[in-house]
Amino acid sequence: MAKYLLLKHYRGAPAPENDVPMDRWTPNEVDAHMQYMSDFATKLQGTGEFVDGQALAPEGLWVRYDGEGRPPVTDGPFAETKDLIAGWMIIDVDSQERAVELAGELSAAPGAGGRPIHEWLEVRPFLGLPPDYPA
Amino acid sequence: MIDPVELRALVPRVLVVLVGRGVDFASAEDAVQEALIRALASWGEGPPADPTGWLVTVAWRAHLDRVRSDAARRDREDRVDAEPPPGVVPGTDDTLQLYFLCAHPDLTPSSAVALTLRAVGGLTTRQIADAYLVPEATMAQRISRAKRTVAAAGLDRPGDVATVMRVLYLVFNEGYTGDVDLAAEAIRLTRQLSALLDEPEVRGLLALMLLHHARRASRSGPDGRIVPLAEQDRTRWDTDLVAEGVAILQAALAQDRLGEFQAQAAIAALHADAQRVEDTDWVQIVEWYDELLRCTDTPVVRLNRAVAVGEADGPRAGLAALADVPDDVPRREAVAAHLHERDGDLEQAARLYASAARNAPNQLERDHQIRQAARVNEQLRRQDR
Known part of the structure; x- marks a missing residue:
């Protein structure tokens, strides 16, 4: 098994095909989307591939050490142009193909008009040998 | 078993x-x-x-x-006497001291919560860790640090009952995530505390918890979504818990030493008293919010009062009351959105609901506010047609 981090971005990802802000969808479309996301997580828990999922607030700042006895330097809130992560899901799967397949499925979540959003998700393998590496 | x-x-x-x-x-x-x-x-x-x-x-x-x-x-040869020394008969005061010790003023709230749940509540470290979604080793460290803090601070300055109540209320509001129902546990511990201590505010806290707990089954939909008070199925409220909460509150109020928990419980009791949402006695609820403000003047109380004023005297009055609430108070935009919607300003309402969703404190509230924004925007599109 190998772990993968699926990252969803508020900003910084290429624009999705079906790019309508969620508050402009119909209430039924919103419900359908949330049902899809919930079903997806439930399914992964059922297959034993779900590890963790969390959402992040759309704010934050950069921080760095500024020398002995001085408070850390902060920069932020993040500028509008900066990449901003919205949340993650960690999955534990048998192959990279499976990770890609699942990310594709997540990206197919329905949006405006009931059509898939085609949202771009970032897939990042955890450090470690690939699962199919010969013993 | x-x-x-x-x-x-x-x-x-x-x-x-x-x-x-x-x-x-x-x-x-x-x-x-x-x-x-x-x-x-x-x-x-x-x-x-x-x-x-x-x-x-x-x-x-x-x-x-x-x-x-x-x-x-330590390579000593000292023998430890295996016979227990003469037992001290524990009294109720000792259990009470235990509450105070676990809510020692030197402890951070998260440490006091963990120590109270373990030493007074008898939960295992693993159960507490599960409930707060942290690794067991982390929770074990938090608890042993808390015990060192308490030991270093000495027992001469234990916590006070106000701190104990805050700790129990924190536990109650955590609800339940793991196999332990923290809300039920908080009620059990508050009930126990209330039996040890003749204090109207402890009764008020217990009443408040019971009245909130009575509504639990109706507070969320089948998929976990938030069901606001106005839309809850009131036949699913637990009438036994409501009756118990009201009786405890009345006994507390009869002692004539009002405090914030009694005032909050009174508001909860007035909601519980309304068979239908339109039966709600909003005028009296606003009066209790005024009492609550006298006990504790916080932005969150002012925010909730603005909601009640909006129901009692109309949305314009609610919006006027909202002017006293700082912009950065969580959920302020959601309240403003609701009041603007009732005032007929749908565009402003939709914009505020969307913004409330962006700034929501958790996923469930975010989903709820997005649904509100989508609903109002759909109404606007219908009007345009």
Whole structure:
């Protein structure tokens, strides 16, 4: 098994095909989307591939050490142009193909008009040998 | 098999016995935890005839084993007397002291919560860790640091009842995530505290918890989504809990020493009293919010008061009341959105709901506010047609 981090971005990802802000969808479309996301997580828990999922607030700042006895330097809130992560899901799967397949499925979540959003998700393998590496 | 809640109810007494025998609080607490874990593992066939005595004996032995191995490590030949010193009969005051100790003013709120749940509530470290979604090792460290803090601070300055109540209210609001129902646990501990202490605010807190708990089944939909008070199925409210909460509140109010928890419970009782949402006595609720403001003038109280004013005197009055609430108070935009919607300003409402969703404090509220924004935007599109 190998772990993968699926990252969803508020900003910084290429624009999705079906790019309508969620508050402009119909209430039924919103419900359908949330049902899809919930079903997806439930399914992964059922297959034993779900590890963790969390959402992040759309704010934050950069921080760095500024020398002995001085408070850390902060920069932020993040500028509008900066990449901003919205949340993650960690999955534990048998192959990279499976990770890609699942990310594709997540990206197919329905949006405006009931059509898939085609949202771009970032897939990042955890450090470690690939699962199919010969013993 | 003993009911785990009944088992946990024995924990403070066992702990008090050990402390009464001269064992320091931190070691006694470790020993009781060990006895508790053994009880959970070995009482499958049924509890012993005297469960408290069993726990005291096992905890005492666990303590002696530890002292012996410590002594051996120090390469000493001192023999530890295996006979317990004359037992001090624990009284209710000792259990009360335990509450105060676990909510010591030197502890951070998260440490006080963890220590209270373990030493007074009798939960295992793993259960507490699960409930707060942190690794067990992290929770174990938090608890042992809390015990060191309490030991270093000494017992001369224990917490006060106000801190204890804040800790219990924090636990209550956590709800339940793991296999332990923290809200029910907070109610149990507050009930126990209320029996130890004749204090109207403790009764007020207990009443508040019961009245909120009574609505739990109706607060969320089948998929976990938030169901606002106005839309809840009131036939699903637990009338026994409501009746108990109201009776406890009335007894507290009769003592004529009003405090914030009694005022909040009074507001909850007025909601519980309304068979239909349109029966709600908003005028009286606003009066109780005014009382609450006199007890504790916080932005959150002002925010909630603005909602009540909006219902009692109309949305314009609600918006005027909202002017006293700073912009950065969580959920302010959601309240403003609701008031603008009732005032007929749908564009402003939709914009504020969307913004409330972006700034929501958790996923469930975010989903709720997005649904509100989508609903109002759809209404706007219909109007344009």
